Amino acid sequence: MVELFGAVLLLFGLSDLLFRFLGLGAYAHGSRREPKVALTFDDGPSERTEALLALLARHGVKATFFLTGEKARARPDLVEAIKRAGHQVEDHGEWHRPLWLFLPWVEWRHMAQNPGRYYRPPHGLHTPFTRLFARLLGKRVVLWDLESKDWLNLPPEELAERLLFYLRPGSIVLLHDGPERTLRLLERALPEMLRLGYRPTTLDDLAPLPLTPRLALIRGLQGFEERYNAKHRVARAGLGPFDLFRIEKKPFPGPALPGLPPGVPAFELHLESQRLMELTPFEAVRHLRRSLGKVAERVAEDPEVRLVYGYTYLADGGRILGLKTQDLPFWPRLVAGLASAWFLWLYRGELPKRKRPPARMAYLSREELLARYPPSTPASPPPEPGARRTPPPGGPA
Incomplete structure (x- = not known):
């Protein structure tokens, strides 16, 4: 019995290592040749969805929202507002209760109840069944290559600096629809992102490809x-x-x-x-x-x-x-x-x-x-606000 339990734990651990940590076979970024990036928002809709939509509209930016089924049914008006604004809507599962997903029949219900061509597991969590269920349901598993870390209790300025430091052509950025911190982070990062030449867009427009082993x-x-x-x-x-x-x-x-x-x-x-x-x-x-x-x-x-x-x-x-x-x-x-x-x-x-x-x-x-390579001025001016070029103090969280 102990051996069986150990084998099951090993199987779950390997699945999470290969498919969440490494992201093998998942859609985690687009082409590195174009400065397109995809801003993706998990866990909505929320009481801050309208403010988030207004912020994106102010900058002329389109994004992708991964909605949970129970929240979407509670606020169909917000789901329609997201679609009406031209954003892409995809599946974040029925609930956001990761521990429930260790039961295969619960994970199937979680993944099968809502429409969407792309599916993002809560926290990116993978069980040995996640990819199989996604294939049977005709859904593509989407992860990310840049976390905004907007769930951490850090100053929005610091989070914006880190996001701009690690943003790359083709990046899929993980953000959340709900925290006030996300709005403050984007208020600082979005104008600078656009000034630098990045083009935020939807997942469909980014056209990511599944990750090979390399x-x-x-x-x-x-x-x-x-x-x-x-x-x-x-x-x-x-x-x-x-x-x-x-x-x-x-x-x-x-x-x-x-x-x-x-x-x-x-x-x-x-x-x-x-x-x-x-x-x-x-x-x-x-x-x-x-x-x-x-x-x-x-x-x-x-x-x-x-x-x-x-x-x-x-x-x-x-x-x-x-x-x-x-x-x-x-x-x-x-x-x-x-x-x-x-x-x-x-x-x-x-x-x-x-x-x-x-x-x-x-x-x-x-x-x-x-x-x-003469600089444009004898001594370059200091970076603009939000344009820090060193990692924030304290390093990665």
């Missing part, structure tokens, strides 16, 4: 990236959809360069691979040039920084961007080469070629960077 792995690793950014105070050089560099201020580790000894303040460049992964080579070069201009603005703001650098086996290709290259000692070269090969497979689905060049360091001194 894309599911990328989704599962996002939390580790967020923790690294918070721990090391990694900033984004710009918050636009195709601003491709994050920067980490740290002492330059070497090897020594002319006039630049180890230990001088530097920006290590981290590539935003998810923004780059679907771009053509021509598009990538164009956005990389523009992104280096954003890095130059950040360097102009910080008089301590003496150079920018990064490690990659594509360093020689950086010459088209004006970057210089430097050979690395054996161990740093090995680590950088392995990391580059891993990221090449993870984000591009490609295996490194046998005769690929070794990993090298690409760099530019402060003077060379500012001369090649």
